[in-house]
Amino acid sequence: MICSFCGKEFDEQSARKACGRCSVMGGCHKVKCPHCDYEMPEEPRLVKWLRKLWNKRHDHAVR
Amino acid sequence: MSMQGMLRRFGRGRKAGTMPSAGEALGKILIVGSPNVGKSALFNRLTGQYVTVSNYPGTTVEICRGRSSILQRHFEVVDTPGIYSLCPITDEERVACRLVLTERAAAVVHVVDAKNIRRMLGLTLQLIEANLPVVLALNMADEARQLRIAIDADRLSTILGIPVVETIAISGGGMAELAAAIESVAQTKREAAGGEPVDYGAALERAVNTVAPTLGDDHGISRRTRALLLLQEDPAEASRVLGRRSPEHTDAVLQALHDARALLEHSPHYYATLALRGRSDRILDAAVCFPPRGRHSFRETLSRLCMHPLTGLPLLAAVLYFGLYVFVGKFGAGTMVDFIQETVFGRYVTPYVEQAVNALLPWPVWRDLFVGDYGIVTLGIRYAVAIVLPIVATFFIAFSILEDSGYLPRLAMLIDRVFKKIGLNGRAVIPIVLGFGCDTMATMVTRTLETKREKVIASLLLALAIPCSAQLGVIMGLLAGRPWALAVWAAFVTGVFLLTGFLAARLLPGQRPSFYMELPPLRLPRVGNVLVKTYSRMVWYFKEVLPLFILASVLIWLGKLTGVFDLAVDALKPVVGAIGLPDGAAKAFLFGFFRRDYGAAGLYELQKTAAMSGRQLVVAAITLTLFLPCIAQLLILKKERGWKMALTTSIGICVVALAVGWSANALLTVLKVTL
Numbered sequence: 167m168i169c170s171f172c173g174k175e176f177d178e179q180s181a182r183k184a185c186g187r188c189s190v191m192g193g194c195h196k197v198k199c200p201h202c203d204y205e206m207p208e209e210p211r212l213v214k215w216l217r218k219l220w221n222k223r224h225d226h227a228v229r
Numbered sequence: 230m231s232m233q234g235m236l237r238r239f240g241r242g243r244k245a246g247t248m249p250s251a252g253e254a255l256g257k258i259l260i261v262g263s264p265n266v267g268k269s270a271l272f273n274r275l276t277g278q279y280v281t282v283s284n285y286p287g288t289t290v291e292i293c294r295g296r297s298s299i300l301q302r303h304f305e306v307v308d309t310p311g312i313y314s315l316c317p318i319t320d321e322e323r324v325a326c327r328l329v330l331t332e333r334a335a336a337v338v339h340v341v342d343a344k345n346i347r348r349m350l351g352l353t354l355q356l357i358e359a360n361l362p363v364v365l366a367l368n369m370a371d372e373a374r375q376l377r378i379a380i381d382a383d384r385l386s387t388i389l390g391i392p393v394v395e396t397i398a399i400s401g402g403g404m405a406e407l408a409a410a411i412e413s414v415a416q417t418k419r420e421a422a423g424g425e426p427v428d429y430g431a432a433l434e435r436a437v438n439t440v441a442p443t444l445g446d447d448h449g450i451s452r453r454t455r456a457l458l459l460l461q462e463d464p465a466e467a468s469r470v471l472g473r474r475s476p477e478h479t480d481a482v483l484q485a486l487h488d489a490r491a492l493l494e495h496s497p498h499y500y501a502t503l504a505l506r507g508r509s510d511r512i513l514d515a516a517v518c519f520p521p522r523g524r525h526s527f528r529e530t531l532s533r534l535c536m537h538p539l540t541g542l543p544l545l546a547a548v549l550y551f552g553l554y555v556f557v558g559k560f561g562a563g564t565m566v567d568f569i570q571e572t573v574f575g576r577y578v579t580p581y582v583e584q585a586v587n588a589l590l591p592w593p594v595w596r597d598l599f600v601g602d603y604g605i606v607t608l609g610i611r612y613a614v615a616i617v618l619p620i621v622a623t624f625f626i627a628f629s630i631l632e633d634s635g636y637l638p639r640l641a642m643l644i645d646r647v648f649k650k651i652g653l654n655g656r657a658v659i660p661i662v663l664g665f666g667c668d669t670m671a672t673m674v675t676r677t678l679e680t681k682r683e684k685v686i687a688s689l690l691l692a693l694a695i696p697c698s699a700q701l702g703v704i705m706g707l708l709a710g711r712p713w714a715l716a717v718w719a720a721f722v723t724g725v726f727l728l729t730g731f732l733a734a735r736l737l738p739g740q741r742p743s744f745y746m747e748l749p750p751l752r753l754p755r756v757g758n759v760l761v762k763t764y765s766r767m768v769w770y771f772k773e774v775l776p777l778f779i780l781a782s783v784l785i786w787l788g789k790l791t792g793v794f795d796l797a798v799d800a801l802k803p804v805v806g807a808i809g810l811p812d813g814a815a816k817a818f819l820f821g822f823f824r825r826d827y828g829a830a831g832l833y834e835l836q837k838t839a840a841m842s843g844r845q846l847v848v849a850a851i852t853l854t855l856f857l858p859c860i861a862q863l864l865i866l867k868k869e870r871g872w873k874m875a876l877t878t879s880i881g882i883c884v885v886a887l888a889v890g891w892s893a894n895a896l897l898t899v900l901k902v903t904l
Contacts, residue, residue: 180320205674
């Protein structure tokens with residue numbers, strides 16, 4: 167995902183490693199940018215599902 | 230020679246006799262660069278369809294490897310994860326750096342997006358400085374030409390001392406030239422880094438020269454690069470250097486690092502970033518012609534205007550006026566709250582639920598829990614859905630627009646100067662901005678600030694003078710029809726914020742760290758992004774706020790049953806009376822301790838019954854903004870800073886909030902100001 171603050175790209179799963187050092191342990195449902203520490207809410211399942219669907223259709227159209 | 234002749238992929242067009250025998254060592258071509266510059270497209274062009282994907286040992290980071298034949302020589306091509314610099318932060322970057330610095334590649338192809346070469350040339354300079362066999366691939370060259378960016382590749386090659394090739398990986402453009410460049414660097418014996426070295430300034434150069442002589446040879450990477458990595462506390466380089474040497478040698482390196490750091494006023498990363506950026510700019514001035522006018526120049530002008538104090542502050546005022554006052558305050562807290570509260574809840578939800586509960590529950594005590602004055606539906610859910618939700622929704626829309634446009638990092642630059650006066654720097658804008666969303670989460674983010682002094686000041690300011698989104702929205706709604714009242718509130722809260730920071734900065738000892746960041750481009754916000762961000766934030770907020778509002782209703786119900794609630798309200802009445810507020814405000818202050826927005830919503834309801842004058846509204850809004858943080862923030866403050874700090878802060882905040890409220894009331898009364 168792309169950080170809303172610094173504009174750099176990072177992997178959402180690897181960014182979650184920061185949760186282990188936090189007292190909320192990921193319960194805040196936020197993702198912290200490893201480059202600048204800005205926090206963004208994680209994408210809800212519905213959005214992830216729609217994004218996946220869109221990407222699949224887009225890839226299919228390109229082929 | 231044709232492209233097919235120069236570049237033969239093993240997957241397609243394979244010829245007998247060109248395959249390497251089993252066990253034959255292949256030269257490696259590493260493809261490196263920032264994310265989304267076309268590395269994978271270029272990798273596919275070089276390798277074809279036979280590609281293996283495996284995790285890098287000990288990590289979950291996937292690496293793609295393939296084979297390629299260039300001018301009768303066979304190479305293993307490795308597509309590395311995206312990196313922004315040789316000083317890694319994420320796991321993917323760490324793996325990419327490890328591959329670059331330890332794999333002894335025959336060629337390192339640095340792929341850059343030709344349109345954004347200014348942001349990416351710094352990594353090229355680092356790779357050259359590391360003494361790696363670098364080829365610079367200016368990818369998406371066609372798009373750069375369309376934007377009238379003219380890159381003189383030959384001039385750039387001469388200045389950098391490495392081959393520079395224009396490519397269009399998606400269509401295969403420039404691949405023959407790239408193959409020739411790879412072949413030429415792969416054949417050349419590695420010597421000293423080409424081009425003029427980067428001058429990091431006297432301080433960092435002295436520090437590098439202190440550390441570099443203590444380092445031995447390692448994979449042919451220059452000692453200068455390794456000294457810089459050690460100074461920037463790169464853990465991989467530290468383990469490589471310190472883990473394999475004798476204790477005497479390790480001590481010598483550690484002593485040199487200690488001596489070198491003592492020479493630096495700021496972090497080595499700060500000096501290195503500025504020097505690389507400065508050198509990149511000078512190189513690009515000599516080799517690249519950017520369009521003088523057009524879309525980019527307007528953006529750059531606007532970007533500069535946002536950061537300059539003379540123009541940035543009026544722009545910030547305009548953003549706050551239209552974004553917060555008009556959109557959140559008038560539309561969200563006015564029109565939308567009125568509709569949902571009066572029409573949806575007043576006409577439909579509340580009467581229907583009351584009827585249902587009355588029919589189902591014959592016991593008045595249990596009815597009160599759901600539909601009484603402080604019931605779960607009539608207070609908790611109504612506050613969350615009818616008052617807080619429309620306000621946070623409009624706030625999050627405004628915030629997402631600012632976020633997606635790239636305005637926030639420019640705001641950080643703008644307020645860096647002001648923040649320095651109060652003992653913080655522009656980096657603290659991240660927790661402060663996040664505080665407008667939720668102060669509790671923002672308090673946790675303060676741990677990312679560099680010094681303890683900064684952490685303490687930022688936590689104090691968050692607890693005292695930064696209202697969370699819902700509280701801010703409700704206050705905007707409270708004062709929406711009274712612009713002068715809003716101005717008085719803003720003046721008092723800003724004054725307390727600056728004065729507290731100023732005093733704390735003078736009382737707390739410690740260094741003032743530097744702030745720098747690479748600015749992402751300013752752009753028009755995309756509707757899809759704004760909607761996704763707003764929706765994500767609303768889901769997150771609602772998940773957090775609704776259970777707490779319901780819990781507060783249950784606790785108040787229990788308090789009413791036991792009489793504790795009335796006792797607490799009675800105890801607060803003289804306090805709110807002393808600052809000129811009606812008795813009803815005591816309940817709002819008590820609610821505020823559960824959550825600040827809960828208290829603000831209570832105040833909002835009080836205002837709707839016309840129980841407060843303009844002066845009283847301003848005094849209540851000021852006091853509640855500065856009042857005790859909610860329970861969650863207090864617990865996090867204790868966790869982050871300890872009980873002593875949490876208790877001192879809470880007592881201090883109560884005293885300051887009431888003292889400022891009392892002063893505001895006295896001042897407005899003496900001056901006979903009617904708002």
